[in-house]
Amino acid sequence: MAEEKIKHSPDTGSTILRDSYYRELIKRNFLRLALTYLAPLIILIVYFHFQYREFHEHSRHTHLQAIAEYQANTLDLFLRERIVNLRNLIDDPQFQAPPSKPAMQHYLERLQKSSDTFVDVGFFDSTGIQRGYAGHLDYLEDQDYSEESWFIDLKDDKSDFIITDIYLGFRQKPHFTIGINRIIEGQYIVLRATLDPEKFYEYIISHEKTKEVKISIVNQEGYYQIVTAHEGTPSGDSSIIPPRNQKIGIDKVVLGNNKIEYAYAWLLTADWAVIVEWVEQGIPLPVFGTQFGLTAFSFAIILLLLAIIIIRTKKIVEFQIERETTKAQFEHAAKLASVGELSAGVAHEINNPLAVISTEVGLIKDMMDPELGGSYELDDIVPHLISIDEEVFRCRDITRKLMSFVRKTEIKLMPHSVNVLIDEITDAFWKQEIAVSNIEIEKNYQDNIPEIVTDANQMKQIFLNILTNAFDAITPPGKVTITTSSDHEGHISIAFSDTGKGITPQEMDQIFMPFFTTKEVGKGTGLGLSVSYSIVRSLGGKITVESILGKGSVFTVVLPVR
């Protein structure tokens, strides 16, 4: 009863095992395929993404810089024009210092005709007193400007003009001025015009290229000079101080949590820089490609590949399982075939005891037959009965060994000594065959050979196959030498050396091929060595063959000790 249970349990156990094996196979194959096909694609996509980001960033920067440079050039041009306007006045041959009131008025009109950004104009003598003025702030006349920084700077500066930052000055209203100096008839004089930043701003805004950027102008200290209405106030702190060492460039400034990226371009005429920023700072750079389309496309391709991989994985696993099943069936068939050969060899082993039994029975009958004149006691019969009994058990041993070999048992991995396994074949199983064959078996065993973890039946099958071949190759008398040894690299080797007819090079090429045989029809299946080879390979070992034609062959099985 207990045995019945044990017999049934491996079935359910094996389906669970098969399922988990199936899953394992799926997982392994899927990973392999995914790595092969998806990984390079993903790496490529990521690489292009970063390339694109860099390119995108670069082009954004170039775009910003171009705007800044253009605006700076425009402003420079504008300011130069204004300087030229002033120079034209002062360099007029009819210019008289100090100019009269109507002359000043006339100058203002001339200036305003050139540009409506001019607000007023003043004339200063070398002491810095405004001697003449035309404009709407008459009280500025006769004011002393000698301490004003612009007046001092203009006097010290090499160039003939100065453009101030926007400041409030005496009039308490944001404005900036352009001053020009000359020395006429030994007299140092200055002509200065005020310009309205609002008008100036309008001029800029009319040049603003797109709506996606905002443009402002800051001075060296980072204070706004000209600014759009929604962005701070003139002379307010912009927090942006562009580096002075380059005329044009890209820089970043961190304001609170915002990282502001801007392009700057310094003016040539004034110490001002044009600042260009994106209206919407911090627009995240696209994740994959510019547009949604590219991202979707990449994603679709990955999905498609994934689908293909899943289908392929299933197919491959099915194929592998089928192949393994076929292989297992093939091995079992081969085992049965070799058992067929074996049983033919073993048949006579049974025939002999049967002959003894039948003869003993006949003898006992004879003894009891009065016609043969026997007058035997029962005691005379007993030895013959014992003999019969012994022969019956001899038969049973043979069939039992045969069955143990044929049975399709689960593979049992146990530590075994190859010496013992070979002895079991040669001494227990094959003794009679060897005894009558006139083939000597010599054993050179290494005494303390390491045990290998293996399946005893599989091992015996391999050894039996090789030994059968060795016996078949020998025309008696001959000798088979079995040598076992181990090396330091964790291998054991079992060499079967025979004094047989040897193997031709042509045969050698095909020796491990299934169904290749040199034996007579019906004698060999051609499966022995191919199966042995596949078993040894599955155990991580190898079989090597050396042969000298007419002298003999050596088959060496090398196995790892695990």
Added chain:
Amino acid sequence: MADKLRLLIVDDEVKFLDSIAKRLEMRGLDVTKATNGKDAVEIARQQKFDLALLDLKMPGMDGSQVLKILKAEHKFIEIIILTGHGSMESAVECTKLGAYGYLPKPYEFDALLDILKEAYEKRMMQKFESDQTRLQKIMEIAQGGSALGVLRSLKELDDDER
């Protein structure tokens, strides 16, 4: 004693050899046992046998070799193969080598007795026929009046029996 069938049994299976010898002796045969081929050839050189019962697979000298030697050394001996290694091929081979019969083990005892009888008859017949031709020759020589020739021929006849 002279009428008894002289049989040599060769088999390496001692138990089998003992019991079959006993059975055949009970049936009035003169049985000699040998457990290997070499002994068998030696014994046959010492004694005369009508028939031999040979096993094929034996340690040392193989049954078919023994068969060859016996047939070569003894003109009238008939040999029957009794083996557990029965196969068509070995039966054909043995017949070619001159075996009279071939019985696979396990065998039927009656069949063995029959084949022994047939072989013995054949052996006796051949001996008889051979003797007849010899006798005829002797008669011819005698008619020619050569007493010496007759004597020589009679000696040959005696030698033949070996």
